[in-house]
Structures are given as C-alpha cells and as structure tokens.
Amino acid sequence: MAAQLIRYELRRLGWMGLLTPALVTILFCGLALLMTLGGADKAQVSRILVAGLELGLPLAAGVVAAGIAAEEPAIDLQLALLTHYRTTLLRRLALLVAWISLFAFAWSVALQLLGLWSLRVPEPFLVGQLVWVSPLLWFVAVGAAVALVLGGRSVSGALLGGLWTFEILFRDLFLSKDWLRPEFLFATTYTPGAEYWLSNRLALISTALVVGLAVWLLSSRTELMAKGGEA
Amino acid sequence: MSKVTSSVLIGATLYEFRMQLRRKALWIATGIFFALTLFVSQGPWQFPSSMLVIQILAFWTQELQTFMPVAFGILLADRLPRDRLLRADELLDSLPGSPSERFLGKYIGATLATLLPLFLIHLAGVVYVAVDQASAEAIPLGLAMFAAASLPGLLFVAAFSISCPVVIWVPLYQFLFTGYWFWGNWLLQGPQSPLYIPVPTLSGTLLTPAGYYAATGLFGVPDFVLRATAWEGLSSIGLLVAFGVAALDAAHRYLTWRKSTR
Amino acid sequence: MEVVVEGLSKVYGGRVRALSGVDLEIPTGMYGLLGPNGAGKTTLMRILAGILRPTSGSVHIGGLDCSTESGWTAVKRTLGYLPQDLGLYQDLSAREFLDYIGILKGLGDKKERRRRVEELLEVVRLEDVAKRKLKGFSGGMRRRVGIAQALLNDPRLLIVDEPTAGLDPEECIRFRNLLSDLAGDRTVLLSTHIVEDVAQTSRNLAVLAGGEVLFRGTAAGLIEGARGKVFTVEIDGPKPDGNLTVVSTLHLGSSVQYRVVGEPPPHLEVEEAPPSLEDGYVWLMRERRTAGVT
Numbered sequence: 108m109a110a111q112l113i114r115y116e117l118r119r120l121g122w123m124g125l126l127t128p129a130l131v132t133i134l135f136c137g138l139a140l141l142m143t144l145g146g147a148d149k150a151q152v153s154r155i156l157v158a159g160l161e162l163g164l165p166l167a168a169g170v171v172a173a174g175i176a177a178e179e180p181a182i183d184l185q186l187a188l189l190t191h192y193r194t195t196l197l198r199r200l201a202l203l204v205a206w207i208s209l210f211a212f213a214w215s216v217a218l219q220l221l222g223l224w225s226l227r228v229p230e231p232f233l234v235g236q237l238v239w240v241s242p243l244l245w246f247v248a249v250g251a252a253v254a255l256v257l258g259g260r261s262v263s264g265a266l267l268g269g270l271w272t273f274e275i276l277f278r279d280l281f282l283s284k285d286w287l288r289p290e291f292l293f294a295t296t297y298t299p300g301a302e303y304w305l306s307n308r309l310a311l312i313s314t315a316l317v318v319g320l321a322v323w324l325l326s327s328r329t330e331l332m333a334k335g336g337e338a
Numbered sequence: 339m340s341k342v343t344s345s346v347l348i349g350a351t352l353y354e355f356r357m358q359l360r361r362k363a364l365w366i367a368t369g370i371f372f373a374l375t376l377f378v379s380q381g382p383w384q385f386p387s388s389m390l391v392i393q394i395l396a397f398w399t400q401e402l403q404t405f406m407p408v409a410f411g412i413l414l415a416d417r418l419p420r421d422r423l424l425r426a427d428e429l430l431d432s433l434p435g436s437p438s439e440r441f442l443g444k445y446i447g448a449t450l451a452t453l454l455p456l457f458l459i460h461l462a463g464v465v466y467v468a469v470d471q472a473s474a475e476a477i478p479l480g481l482a483m484f485a486a487a488s489l490p491g492l493l494f495v496a497a498f499s500i501s502c503p504v505v506i507w508v509p510l511y512q513f514l515f516t517g518y519w520f521w522g523n524w525l526l527q528g529p530q531s532p533l534y535i536p537v538p539t540l541s542g543t544l545l546t547p548a549g550y551y552a553a554t555g556l557f558g559v560p561d562f563v564l565r566a567t568a569w570e571g572l573s574s575i576g577l578l579v580a581f582g583v584a585a586l587d588a589a590h591r592y593l594t595w596r597k598s599t600r
Numbered sequence: 601m602e603v604v605v606e607g608l609s610k611v612y613g614g615r616v617r618a619l620s621g622v623d624l625e626i627p628t629g630m631y632g633l634l635g636p637n638g639a640g641k642t643t644l645m646r647i648l649a650g651i652l653r654p655t656s657g658s659v660h661i662g663g664l665d666c667s668t669e670s671g672w673t674a675v676k677r678t679l680g681y682l683p684q685d686l687g688l689y690q691d692l693s694a695r696e697f698l699d700y701i702g703i704l705k706g707l708g709d710k711k712e713r714r715r716r717v718e719e720l721l722e723v724v725r726l727e728d729v730a731k732r733k734l735k736g737f738s739g740g741m742r743r744r745v746g747i748a749q750a751l752l753n754d755p756r757l758l759i760v761d762e763p764t765a766g767l768d769p770e771e772c773i774r775f776r777n778l779l780s781d782l783a784g785d786r787t788v789l790l791s792t793h794i795v796e797d798v799a800q801t802s803r804n805l806a807v808l809a810g811g812e813v814l815f816r817g818t819a820a821g822l823i824e825g826a827r828g829k830v831f832t833v834e835i836d837g838p839k840p841d842g843n844l845t846v847v848s849t850l851h852l853g854s855s856v857q858y859r860v861v862g863e864p865p866p867h868l869e870v871e872e873a874p875p876s877l878e879d880g881y882v883w884l885m886r887e888r889r890t891a892g893v894t
Contacts, residue, residue, distance in 0.1 A: 111710070115700040119689045123507035130510065134517075138537055147536045155537060166516060170509045180687025184749070187649040187681040189673070190704040262363035264509065265412040268516035269371050272405040275520055277378045333651045 116202050124171055124203075128210040131167045135159030153223035158296040160214055160239040165292070166271050168207045169246030173263035175199050176254035176322070179332075186329045193326035196251070200322070204247055211239040227299050237308035242292045244315035252318050255325040290314065346436075350443020351450075354417070358451035367409040368455040375401055382463040383470065391473045395480050396559040398463045399487050402456065403548050404524075407495050410452055411515045414499035416508050417448045418589075437597065441590050449496040456492070460484050479557075486556050486571070490578040491547025497582030501589030523548045544574040545581065601662040601678070601756045601787045602627055603648065608657035610643050610811075618643040620811040622657070630783035632798030632805035632819070633791040634881060640811040641791045642684050645761045648789065649681045661757060677706065680755030684762045686746040690735035694726050694745050697734060698752060705753045720748040723778065725771075739766035747775060751782075758788045764797055776800050799877040807884055815884055819877055826861060826875035826883035833858050833870045840868055845882050862886060 139152050179185055185192045218224040228235040254263040274292050281291040289310030379401040385394045421427040464480030503511050522540040544551055553559050555571020603626035610619040619640045635641050646652045650672050659666040661675045698717040707713040721727045724744035743766045764772045779788050780801050798805055807815040815822055833840050836855040844862040861882045864870045
C-alpha cells in the first residue's frame, strides 16, 4: 500500500515537479561547462557546482513545497477522509525531500568522483552532505509554513525568493552578527572552511524541525485548511 | 484603434488592475520586502547631510531596486495561468475583442497595480528628502529618477513575468526568476575577489534592470555604482523596453498559435 | 445511522451568520435538504463531514459525539462525502484517483480495493475511460468520479452536496435511483436546490433558508402546504398579474398556459391544480418572503 501511495503522490506532483531538480542540475552543469570553456580553474568549477547544491536545489525544493502546501484541489474531500490531511501533507513534503535528495546525493557523488568535492566541502564525505541537507530542509519547511500561514503560492514564492536573495546580497550582515550566523543558509559557498560550518548546518536543521512542527500543527487545523484560496 | 479595441483594452486593464490591487499577497510581500530593505539599508533620513540631493535620491532608488523587484516579478507570474486555473480562459476567449487587447490589458493593469506600492514607497522617500533638504526640485527629480532608473527595469521584469509562465510552470519560473535577479544584477565580483567565478552574466551590462546605467548616465550621479554616459543610460532604457516588448510579443504569438490549434 | 443536530450555529469571521440554531433529526434512509443558493446547506454539509467546526450546538452521528476526536475518527470510517466543488488531480486517471482515495479511506486490502474500484467504475459508467487522465474529463464525468469516490468505503452515512449538477438527464435518473437503492439500510443526505432530485428520492426532507430550518417533515407534508394555492391559467395575453409566482409556462399556439402559485385575483379565470413538491417549495419561499416583508 505504501509503495502504491508513493507512486500516486509522485504522479500527483506532475512531470514539472519531478523534473524541476533535473532542470536545476542541467542549469548548473551548463554554467560549469561554460566556465570551463572560458578557462575557469578546478576550484572555480567546484565552487559553482557546490553552490548549485547549496543555493539551487534547496530554493527549487522550497518553491515546489510552497505550491504543495498552498494548493490542494480536493481539499474538502481530503479533510473528510479517514487519513488526516496533515499526514498526507507531511508525506508529500517528505517525498519531495526524498526526491530532491536523490539528485543531490548523485550530484555529490559525481563531484567526489571528479575530485571537485573536497575542494569546497569539509570531510568526511557523509558529513559533507549537510551542504545541501540543511538548506533543503530549511527551505521546504519554511516554504510550506509560509504557504499555510499566508495561503498562497505567489506570496510564498516571493518570500522564499526574497529571503534567498536577501541572504546572498546581505551576507556580511549574517556573518557579522552572532545571532544571525546560525541561520546563514549558504556558509559553504561564501565562507568555505569556516569553523562554525557544522554548528551552522545543525542550527539550520533545528530551525527546519521547529518550523516543520509548526507546519504539522497548522495543517491539523481543518477549518484553516478548508478556507484555502490565494492570499 | 477601433471603439471595441479600446474598450476591451481599457476594460481588461481596469479589471486586472483592481484584481491585483485587491490581493493581500501584494501588500504582504511588498511590506515584508520593504521591512527587510530598511533593516539592511539606509532610509532617506539616514544619509549623511553632506550628500547631494541627487546622490540621496539615486541611492534611495537603488536600495528599492536591490531586491524588491523579486517580489514584483513573482507576484506577476501567476496572472496568466490564473485564468486557466479558474477556467475563465474559455469564457474570456468567447468575448468580443481580440486576445491581443486582453493580453496587453492584463500586462498593463497587473503591472500598474504591482508597481503602485513600490511607487508609493519611493514617493514617500522623495517627499522626505524634499522636506528634509528644503529642496523643492527633489520631487520632480525623484519622479524622473523613478521613471528613468526604476521603471524600465520593472517593465522589463513584468513583461517576462507575464510572458514566461505561458510556457513555464509557475514554481519553476519563480525559482528561475529569483536566480536570474541575482545573476543578472549583482554577480559583480571582480577577478581579484576570492569569490570571483568567471561565469557569463548580464550583471554590469546595459541589460541590467537594476537601473544604475540610467541613474548615472542621465542624472550624472557622482560616486555611484559605476560611471556611464548619457548615451549608455538611454541605450540601457531602450534595450530593457525593447526586450520587454519582444517577450510580450513572443508570448502573444504563442497564445494565438495555441488557440488556433485548440 | 441516525444523525442528530441540535442548536447548530455557524458564524464566519465573527460576522457572517451561515447557520442559526439548526435542529434536525435525520433517520436512516434518504433525506433531502432543499434550499436556495446561500441558504447554508453547504455549511451544514461541511460541518456534518467534519470539515468545519460549529460555532455552537452539537452533532451526533450514530450516537457518536462529533465534538470529540475519537467520535469523528469513528464516523469518518463510515462516511462517504461528495463535496459541492470537488477538485481532482489532473495527472491521475479515474482508476488511479479512486485507488488513491481508497487508500486514504483506509481500504488496506489491495485486491479488495481494486475490486471495489472496478465495481464503482462500472456503476458510474466510466470503465471505458478509466485509464484516461482526469484533465481530459468533462464536467459530468468528473461528477461521476466524485460519486464513485464517495461510495468507495461502502459508507453507512453518505453526504452528497449537489450531486446531479452537470449530469445529463439520463445520468441524473440513474444516479437518483442509485442513491435510493443505497438508502435502504443507510443514511443518505442529499443537499440540492434541484427540487426534482428530492421529489424523486426522499420521503423526508428539510428546507433551509437564511441559515434557518423553514420546514422539516415529509415530502407529502410540504406538498400539502400548497394545496389550494396552485392553479393553471390559460390566457392569450401577457403573464397574469397579481401576487402570483409563475412556476411554468407552456405555449399552446394562440394562447399560453401558466402554472401559478399564490392567491389569484378574483377576476382571473383559474383552475386549481394538484400541487407538486416544487409548488410546495415555492409556496414556502413565498410565505417566508411575505413574513419578512410584513
């Protein structure tokens, strides 16, 4: 039954949802190729490809997660079913994370095989996976929470995009304030080798878990869900 | 322009304007983005008094143009798919007037509505500068700065945000647009920077919608992001508008083709 | 499975009162809920389906208190619900959609679930298009998918909100018969503004308007209320004037026959007609409006 349910949920996500991580991968690989042709060195190529893992895939996942949380065409039916809608929503978000993780892990393995991984990412290899795990969980949880609170895909997409741009453009602010540094999403890309890297990654996961709990609580409120609609 | 054409265009524009203006999302997103802008940047009341009025106005314009257009672009991206989602497209297709007027009306109406909160924020800053500096000319200058440095880039962004979702899934466009805004405006690290990556970018070119070519080229703002000539400023405006028109035209042609093959 | 609703009220956002002190006892069998648009029918259906919480009042289904989590969970096991506006997943086929909803309804046995899905596809006559993606379905076909999903778990309580909207006449008749057949040993609550749906299926009914119950009782009782108030009049001029509601117009070549509900003026030549459920409903609504005016 679980396998069948997963199959249906993936079909429900649609081709575009499933292809999004592949498109992000192609986009960053294309950039890396252009850079290589333009004479970039190995460290620079490594930087853009690791940035793709840390900046690209998580943002894409967050935007898709916001769409999942904001739009349920059969919401009235879902809320009347024996399986709680919160369980269904969490299952969908977990599947999205798993699907994106497949791409991200394959991406990491490819970088490792090409000798580009250790140029930017702390060892050991498995701990290094936090490069993408932490921002991925953060973006998915925040995307879903914002969509549930504000009730719309557009406003959640805008806020995620805004936060992403904000953290990149004003990274110095995040890095200079002790209370903001744990929430800096792109520590591997902008401060490689920083001593706070691991604590930063774990802090992001903690935030994602807290926000995930909020998503669970919000989606348990059937009346809030039933209202639905675009903000 | 025939009577039907103009009335359809006006009707579509007014309808889209009102619909977009009534969205809570527009005000919430703009409010949050503005709060973040103020958190990291200077409001017009924080600039040193030694700065020239033109400099203050240019920096104020630039600050609002830094990342608020991300919200602007994303909030426009669902306008066209929305008709399909609400199954209103077939009803609209059956109405008098060609799809061109409706499409153009959608662009103008939704863009003006999304622009309104940004413009009001800009204007508030300009009025503050005028009062604070006791400079009456700050008002026309600030409005001209908005028209030359902000508006072309925003119209360019709006054209792509209305057009691209015709063929691109909205969440994917939201992702691509966010990435584009950074890549096309702010990827300016020089080769001497440790963060430099030799990636091809539109940053620093005339096609940068952030508007600093027009600000320096046309208003001669000293000590700004870069130095540009008046010709470069005009070229930048022209290119942004031309690319926007091309995007709208391509989307319109595609919609017409799709309708004819339906 | 008896449904007992006591003093049910629902206020949206502290301002809009959708239901006001509704009391209903819905016995096993078919039960019709009639009312104009905006009467509060869908709000009542959504409360009974566990989607909305009432502002005040109580709901007991089969003796279970629906204000408790355990009560609702038990009710949901036996509930079939067809919402008024059912969105479907565009990328799934009808068969996949039904199987998916079956899983979420707790039908764990794969073989049994598949058998049930095939059975229902046949019942709603979608077996030939079961593999087609739902995005290609017409409005009526989508409605039939909705009906099939409501029946998946063989519900003891079936709540259907405007089920025949978008169905062709033949499908309407088939569906009404299906509901009547199902109602033998279970409760079927049919909410509609199409009087014919109730007339053909329900002995018991309630009429809701403005969030209040205007009538509860049998269809015969509602019909009886209009006795002596329904007339036919054949004239060759314009519609008869006076305090009358025209319920049908039939052109007969040189003259027009009107069926009217109300109190005709003495000068009008009319013939009394036996009332139908529709006449009873129209009379009730007229009475309400009159009471509101005076």
